[in-house]
Amino acid sequence: MRKLDYKQQLVDYFINNLKKGYTIESLKFALIKQGYSRTSVDQSFEEANRIMSEKAPVIKENSQATYEVTDEPKPRKSFWKWLFGLN
Secondary structure (H helix, E strand, O other): OOHHHHHHHHHHHHHHHHHHOOOHHHHHHHHHHOOOOHHHHHHHHHHHHHHHHHHOOOOOOOOOOOOOOOOOOOOOOOHHHHHHOOO
């Protein structure tokens, strides 16, 4: 297997499993336990992170706050007046 294919498989592994909800540390731990070198795992994660960040949507914030001044609210009837129909 060529080195590029090997790295690409690790990158795909990270992307697919991060989408499933696995944590970064659990994925790295699993790969290292399977015999992959720590440097190749870290490099593959960095590449996967770069690819995923490029595909992420840009969030635009609306920084303009709007507000409206209204008249003071009318006083409400108490619960007991409302319950018994008193004015």
